[in-house]
Amino acid sequence: MFVPNRNIPYSRQLIEEDDIQAVSEVLKSDYLTQGPMVDSFEKTLAEYTGAKYAVAFATGTAALHAAYFAAGIQPGDEVITSPITFAATANAALYLGASPVFVDIEPETGNIDSARIEEKITPKTRLIAPVHYSGHPVDLDPIHEIAKKYNLIVVEDASHAIGAAYKGKRIGALSDMTTFSFHPVKPITTGEGGAALTDNPDFYSRLRLFSSHGITKDPTLLQDKNQGTWYYEMLHLGYNFRITDIQCALGVSQMKKLDRFIRERRELVSRYQEAFKDDDRLIIPFEKDYAFSSWHLVASRLEGDFVSKRKAIFEALRDKKIFVQVHYIPAYWQPYYQSLGYARGICPQAEKFYEAEISLPVFQGMISGEVDYVIDTVKQLLTL
Numbered sequence: 001m002f003v004p005n006r007n008i009p010y011s012r013q014l015i016e017e018d019d020i021q022a023v024s025e026v027l028k029s030d031y032l033t034q035g036p037m038v039d040s041f042e043k044t045l046a047e048y049t050g051a052k053y054a055v056a057f058a059t060g061t062a063a064l065h066a067a068y069f070a071a072g073i074q075p076g077d078e079v080i081t082s083p084i085t086f087a088a089t090a091n092a093a094l095y096l097g098a099s100p101v102f103v104d105i106e107p108e109t110g111n112i113d114s115a116r117i118e119e120k121i122t123p124k125t126r127l128i129a130p131v132h133y134s135g136h137p138v139d140l141d142p143i144h145e146i147a148k149k150y151n152l153i154v155v156e157d158a159s160h161a162i163g164a165a166y167k168g169k170r171i172g173a174l175s176d177m178t179t180f181s182f183h184p185v186k187p188i189t190t191g192e193g194g195a196a197l198t199d200n201p202d203f204y205s206r207l208r209l210f211s212s213h214g215i216t217k218d219p220t221l222l223q224d225k226n227q228g229t230w231y232y233e234m235l236h237l238g239y240n241f242r243i244t245d246i247q248c249a250l251g252v253s254q255m256k257k258l259d260r261f262i263r264e265r266r267e268l269v270s271r272y273q274e275a276f277k278d279d280d281r282l283i284i285p286f287e288k289d290y291a292f293s294s295w296h297l298v299a300s301r302l303e304g305d306f307v308s309k310r311k312a313i314f315e316a317l318r319d320k321k322i323f324v325q326v327h328y329i330p331a332y333w334q335p336y337y338q339s340l341g342y343a344r345g346i347c348p349q350a351e352k353f354y355e356a357e358i359s360l361p362v363f364q365g366m367i368s369g370e371v372d373y374v375i376d377t378v379k380q381l382l383t384l
Ligand SMILES: Cc1ncc(COP(=O)(O)O)c(C=O)c1O
Pocket: 059, 060, 061, 062, 064, 085, 086, 088, 089, 131, 157, 159, 160, 181, 182, 183, 192, 193, 194
């Protein structure tokens, strides 16, 4: 019987010699930040996705915050999103004084249920932020139709979904803006990091300004054009959300491997799908016909009586070195959101989904013995 010689996490980075080499070259160079690697990484992201512009950020959260700012979100506005997401998707609305409005999910994918969006639209709604949960693309066409009908901006939170595709087109250039996260559990990593992509030059200009204090030296944007070359102006209240050259060198190097990483993830997921396809105790998700998933997560769902045993199964897996995780506690269940007056029960499918979910390990560099070990161990525990 295979015995794992390390903890098997739900996801993790794969760093190889060439990644280390790329970072070490920057460390020996003139620029640790605001140098050429940031530009290179942004170009790589734009080329890969087909977006006209990419702005790299210190985190995926900063990229979301900037995208909502670029969209013109103001105090009092409403931003529609899904509760099955990391808090940041909703928090970015709060940072700008806007209110997140949660729309329930479709259980099969964990993604926002587009059929339920219209009932949540009010005169204050400005933006829809669909989240490609687990890396499985949201069905975007109906969302784009609704956005057009009500004149709303769409920002895809693609934190899980770099390398995924919707109807044959890569995620990144399909809506007004798209954001990525490069946290180590994501398909590629820069340590911490994120990016916002767009085809729209106005959004691009605002994303760029927001990433660095709202300050510009761009002569076309300056109000006073008669100063010296030292001169700059602060046009908005931005932040220091800049990413470093050190991180971007890692990003460029990792981008060369993205398709390989996604291939590996997809191969691992197909092993889980095969192993559990006739098992009515645990559901492993499959792709919809419009989707090519990056499978950031294997968001499995317990069925029947096993739902109430989730905690015991979770702990037992961890005891056996399988570091599963649960994604996500519905965002509005968080005490902070409760303190803002969000009631429990507003998205029943999301709540049911949360109660049954366990994210099984999937990551580039996961070895065959490890996936077999996870499958065997889960099957054993499901007999309890
Ligand atoms: C769906 C989603 N949105 C936003 C974020 C925020 O990204 P970051 O951790 O890079 O700030 C994450 C990352 O955990 C995420 O999973």
